[in-house]
Amino acid sequence: MDKIKLTEAEWRDRLTPEQYHILREAGTERAFTGAYERMKAAGVYLCAGCGTELFSSAKKYDSGSGWPSFTEPVTDEIIDEHVDISHGMRRVEVRCARCGGHLGHVFPDGPAENGLRYCINSASMEFQPD
Numbered sequence: 001m002d003k004i005k006l007t008e009a010e011w012r013d014r015l016t017p018e019q020y021h022i023l024r025e026a027g028t029e030r031a032f033t034g035a036y037e038r039m040k041a042a043g044v045y046l047c048a049g050c051g052t053e054l055f056s057s058a059k060k061y062d063s064g065s066g067w068p069s070f071t072e073p074v075t076d077e078i079i080d081e082h083v084d085i086s087h088g089m090r091r092v093e094v095r096c097a098r099c100g101g102h103l104g105h106v107f108p109d110g111p112a113e114n115g116l117r118y119c120i121n122s123a124s125m126e127f128q129p130d
């Protein structure tokens with residue numbers, strides 16, 4: 001995988017302020033406000049930072065959490081996991097493995113066989129319909 005490395009100034013040029021806050025500053029959009037929370041269309045969700053395919057609509061489900069939720073990424077290799085102990089919680093942060101952009105967190109309460117829920121900010125992705 002070709003990693004993408006840009007300066008913070010280059011990221012600011014490339015991203016909207018909201019995308020920058022979430023992808024580069026590990027921000028979180030407010031629950032039930034994201035563009036893709038209720039999206040049911042068939043397609044793929046690309047990283048808003050680098051365009052890499054991250055998630056398929058086939059693995060999206062309504063978790064009721066207020067954020068787009070998936071049971072698994074397109075490939076495990078495209079996701080980097082990091083332990084996140086901010087805000088008094090121990091969570092597993094997920095980032096785009098190619099550009100390092102913060103996507104959201106993965107929790108062990110998913111509905112599929114692997115038991116995972118990828119809880120992802122809408123603003124960190126771009127939807128591409130089939």
Ligand code: FE
Nearest residue numbers: 047050096099
């Ligand atoms: Fe990326």
